[in-house]
Amino acid sequence: MPNQQPSLDLMFQALADPARRGMVERLSRGPASVSELARPLDMSLPAVMQHLAMLEAGGIVTSEKVGRVRTCQIQPQALSLAEQWINQRRTQWAQRLDRLGDFLAAEGDDK
Amino acid sequence: MPNQQPSLDLMFQALADPARRGMVERLSRGPASVSELARPLDMSLPAVMQHLAMLEAGGIVTSEKVGRVRTCQIQPQALSLAEQWINQRRTQWAQRLDRLGDFLAAEGDDK
DNA sequence: TCGATACTTAAGTCATCACTTGACCATTCC
DNA sequence: GGAATGGTCAAGTGATGACTTAAGTATCGA
Numbered sequence: 001m002p003n004q005q006p007s008l009d010l011m012f013q014a015l016a017d018p019a020r021r022g023m024v025e026r027l028s029r030g031p032a033s034v035s036e037l038a039r040p041l042d043m044s045l046p047a048v049m050q051h052l053a054m055l056e057a058g059g060i061v062t063s064e065k066v067g068r069v070r071t072c073q074i075q076p077q078a079l080s081l082a083e084q085w086i087n088q089r090r091t092q093w094a095q096r097l098d099r100l101g102d103f104l105a106a107e108g109d110d111k
Numbered sequence: 112m113p114n115q116q117p118s119l120d121l122m123f124q125a126l127a128d129p130a131r132r133g134m135v136e137r138l139s140r141g142p143a144s145v146s147e148l149a150r151p152l153d154m155s156l157p158a159v160m161q162h163l164a165m166l167e168a169g170g171i172v173t174s175e176k177v178g179r180v181r182t183c184q185i186q187p188q189a190l191s192l193a194e195q196w197i198n199q200r201r202t203q204w205a206q207r208l209d210r211l212g213d214f215l216a217a218e219g220d221d222k
Numbered sequence: 223t224c225g226a227t228a229c230t231t232a233a234g235t236c237a238t239c240a241c242t243t244g245a246c247c248a249t250t251c252c
Numbered sequence: 253g254g255a256a257t258g259g260t261c262a263a264g265t266g267a268t269g270a271c272t273t274a275a276g277t278a279t280c281g282a
Contacts (some may be wrong), residue, residue, distance in 0.1 A: 009127055016123035017270085021196070028203040037226065045229070047271055068279040074204055083197045083260090085132070086190050092139040093185055110229045128240085146258065156259070158241055165239090179249045179258045 009081050010016030019043070020051050024074065031073045034063075034089060045095030117170030125169030130154070131162045138185045139173060145174075145181050164174050 014020055023037050038048040052072065055061040060079065063072040125131055130155040134148050163183065167213040171190065174183040 006130065006171060009129060012123045012127035013269095015193075015196075016120055016127055018120060019270090021119065025203075027240070028207070030202045030207055033228080043270090044232085046273090049174060049230075050270075052254065065229085075202075076204060079197050079201055082126075083124075084199070086194045086197075089135060089139045089185075090190055090194070092136075093187060096139070096141055107194075111278095130240090144258080153230090155242065157243090157261085161240070161259070176259085179247095181259070198227095 001108060002039075006078065007031065007079065008082065008085055010058040011078070012058075014060050015082070018056075019048075020055055022027065023048075023055060023072075024060060026073045027072055031071050034070050034072065036096050037072060117189065117192065119193065119196055121165075121169040122171065122189070123169075125165050125171055126193070128158075128162065128165075131166055133173060134159075134162060134166060135185065136184075142182050145183065148183060169179055196201045 010106065013092055015024070019041055026032055026037060026040075034048060034052065035045070037052070041048060052061065052063065055072075058078070059075055061072055062075050063070050065071075077102065126135070130152055133152065137143055137148060137151075145159060145163065146156065149156055150160060150162070163172065163174065167174065169189075171186055172183055172193075173186050174181050176182075
């Protein structure tokens with residue numbers, strides 16, 4: 001099974017930092033400029049830029065510069081990849097438990 | 112809003128590595144020993160142990176040692192926390208788009 | 223045109239991650 | 253008891269992460 005194009009590595013990595021998740025939460029309420037994203041974040045602007053770069057690398061956010069302002073937006077379908085992976089594990093795990101349950105039930109019947 | 116006990120940081124961090132996701136995939140098909148987890152993973156046993164430690168820190172996996180064998184299992188409800196966070200962003204984002212759609216539709220009617 | 227605004231780049235620091243090798247400790251089995 | 257099995261500990265290395273400050277570079281607005 002080969003990897004998808006926007007790698008899960010970079011995606012989960014991007015979500016692993018509270019500052020970045022904060023940025024994503026902000027952006028899920030609508031687009032914002034870099035300094036808007038920075039405002040609540042007790043850190044320098046370059047630091048915020050680096051976080052932004054990781055969000056873009058993970059395919060979670062896109063940004064475009066118009067004039068002197070860079071506006072950031074969530075990439076809607078991006079998170080669904082991560083969600084999908086998690087879901088697959090969950091259902092896989094659930095199925096296993098079902099089979100185990102069936103097996104144990106059958107054992108009980110045999111007795 | 113305070114943080115939950117198994118932090119999203121550690122959870123996403125744990126999922127950000129392909130070796131660790133591989134281990135989770137393996138474990139979602141059933142419990143396994145450390146060396147079973149290591150077998151497909153071209154790396155030393157201590158390296159695998161470190162990955163395991165991060166999975167445990169993220170609350171995704173638990174393990175117990177019996178005799179000389181340590182058996183690992185998925186922590187079923189663990190991933191749901193991450194899933195939940197992603198879902199919340201997605202619905203939040205979708206709601207915003209709905210409102211935006213309504214707004215644009217209303218604008219169109221007014222014209 | 224000049225100053226403020228909004229980033230951007232570069233460089234440096236300290237901590238953590240992802241490994242490694244080399245020893246070491248318990249069980250289990252013959 | 254002694255060797256094989258299964259795991260653990262410790263220390264070290266090189267690559268990233270998560271910042272910082274200092275010094276730019278473009279707009280924009282008066």
